[in-house]
Amino acid sequence: MSKHNARARRPLARALLRAGSLAVLLACTVPAAQAQSGGVMPAALECGGPVEGLVWRRWDEGGFVFVQQQLIAERLVKQGDTYALYHLEVFFHNLLAMAQRCQRSARQAQLAGLVASTYAQLAPAPGDQPGRAWICRGGPECSHSIRLRNTEVLLNSTQFLAFASSLANGMSREVRTGAPNDFVEQTARIAREHLERWNTPAAQDALRKRIAARPEDVKNTSSELFLTDKELWQIAIYADLAGMLAARPRLAQAVGLNDGSIATMKAHLDLLLRLVAARTTVQALPDPEGKTGKGIRVADLDAGFWRLYDTNRYASYTGRDKPVVCKRDPARPELVTAQTQIPAERFAPVANIGWDISHARRLVHFFDAIERNRAAMVQVYGIDPASLPSQDTMAAFASQFSLRVWNQDRARPLFANYFSGANGWYRVNYDNGTGSCAEGYPPYGLSESFPTGGYATWPAMHALGVRLYDITQSSRKEDRDFVAAHYPGFARQPGDSGRMLAEMMFWPTLVRRGGAR
Template sequence: MWDADVRNYLQRQLLHDRLLQQGDVYALYDFQTFTHNAVSMARRCGRVDRLSEIAMLVDEAYQAMEPGTTRSPGRKWICRGGSICTEKNHLLNAEVMLTSVQFLGLASSLANALAVSARPLSRRDRVFVRDTARIAAEHLLRWGNDEAIKRIEVNTGTGPEQVKDGGSELFFTDKPLWQITIYAEVAGIWYRKDPSLATMDNTVERTEDARMRRHVRTLLRFFSARVSYHTPGKGKPVHAKAAHGKAADLDRGYWRHYADGRYAAYEGAQKPVVCSAADDGGKDFRLDVRVPAESVPRRKDTGWDISHARRLVHALDALELNRAAMKAVYALDDTQLPPTGLAAAFANALVADIWNGDTERPLFSNYWSGANGWYRVAYDNGTGQCVEGTPPYGLSNAFPTGGYVTWARYNPVIGLLGKNLYALANRSDAQARDFIDRYYRPLGPVSGAQGRMLSRFMFVSSLAGSVGE
């Protein structure tokens, strides 16, 4: 897949056409989505050659950064075009933190994997590791200024009952989770104390060193404050020894008023809203409301959806692999880091709360809490598109493409579901094809050659080295 299609797509369409030619920084977001599972696979399978190839592509993305200013130092990616950055959503001609932090989560993981590999690195790889550590530090220092740290400290002390409206100011989002990931992976590089790669001393100043330590400690407290545990129902296939049989959730209850999850309690087949062409025949659309939001009760447990929660796979991997490094580099102790059984607790939730219980036709609820209502009904990101929403089980494809299968090491049921779903996606009988077309369309032939290629690449990367034959 990589040699035949994927590498060419990433280099030409994402990096050359979108990022370098159009200035579309959302190419960075997509690059991480499509490749992080492959980086993790190469890391656990010792495929240093594949890590080097991906590093060459990431290095091309570094060429699109622009210099900072006195008031906002450090290199950065600025959105200059594409379909998502507009004047309306204030993303055009601005740094889009979401895309940058997500891409650097991948880049830092890749650089650390190269740094700790047993094989001697080429000069190009060593330069890539050193550059990535410096670029990551520049971004973390900009994002972790005193104002940002104070805001995180305030949010850490708030409870879900303090969220009164649909705003997202108090949320624990993927941005702080990715920053924790970057801190963990960069610590892995600095922990080696190899000046030819990068060390903390030759990357940041002493005063910056202290601020970074304060920033990462604040982020970790924020994360720990927003992780909650509960006991799954009796008979659920969780591992009692893993995290003491507990299941974990993130930001549970904080998102109950948020527009994306406003219909979390509505599991009806009827579309809540329907998009139709405007009466004047122009480019505008009309949004017909069939199920008013006011008629749907708010679920008190609404938090992350399962598609965005895929970030947990890479974040928890980074924390697990670099635990000793983080303690040494940032002067942390075990109480300041998430408990070692946290990933297993999230794996327990995936099996006990989100999976539908069917090993032959596995499906997954839209929300991490186990809610299976509609997601992102009438979603508006400022691009002028009409979005009707995602129906129950509509985010199930996040399971094969999001890296969750690698959690088979915590619960073998997850590995079984991955293998069975892979077999379903490769069957040609009508029943199997109908099921895949309905719930896992990107894995099937109806999605188009490019979409299917990318989805299967993400899926197979999760399976390799994670489950038995």
């Protein structure tokens, strides 16, 4: 995912240069945000503080144009590339969450204008499927893959619609126009259409099969039995739709919902929640400091189900030598081929492996959607409150990250590639559908997922986020070398669009309102 994101970042530098702001942005200094004793929140990281201010300055001077012109106008509209929707969520969900925490109504309205402009690209769903959908017709992935071309790419739709639904839910308590172009009503209707289309008998049967499955049922490289991010995003959409319906009781009728359709939604949501519960593994670890005399609960997702998957073939290999090397053909420079140096057959699968930490960033906004809408989900769908992930379970995932993913080094924090704590190579010779060559990620190669993925919004991880902020802002050579080696998106390189975008993803996760998340 990181290489593909890097390609998407390049137009941002051009947008910032056109705005004449690059030199200004790089020259800006931000007050150091050192963690203080007693967990006191530094003033620089408060809502309304200089860090939030600089985030919005970068957004105004380049980020907005990047979304409007590159992601939407160029990629989505002109190319028909729905992966632009995927990237919009990846790059700017943390920004949206900060706008909501800091109650920036005007900023949310600005984001709503961008999101609403994508609704014009909805077309009748392919085949005999009901409703409208974003159809992928171009771009690197859909141009190279017959399987994806002229279809709805479910990942893109679920991920973007979760972003849009969160935004609309937040605005549902502020804007009550009832006009035909009301963003909240538009989004609720689109969410209903998509959720109803995805809730087919075949989809429910597949969910039941996965609920009953065990890791040993996975016999090959197939992903058929996996819990994926698409299920988490669908639950998040259900959650924020419930928030909208609870805030606006008349909205249900306006978007075509009645008691029967709500009951159908509940049946689907129940299955999705049962799958998440079935794939959540919780265990108790000894208190590493021995202070409490009690165990610390940690949690993992889909443990053991991914052990045979292609992307994880080298998960037990922690060496420095590259297993695969991408080499360019001297006679045909456009042709790059992968040459295996270390065969995967030399390494046994990691038995308990589940998600990598880049994909597991979905947990941040998934849990946030659940927590914001617990009461609304019970009220609207009539689900059992106990079917929702508990606050204790959410804390257990944060403890897993803190105890097993982080390397326990505050001076030089790094993060294992897998949420289980495994730290072998990831995505060696991975084919993302574009025909490109990928050597893979070495141990700690996904560390940048911590700052950009939103993990610092988890209370247990915030102080570590502040520490990493200090390192990435440092002018010391040893710090710059460390950042260049392990957090290249934050390397100090003039004109580096990757750095500017990475900081717009990271800095919002550090901003709190009144010292609270």
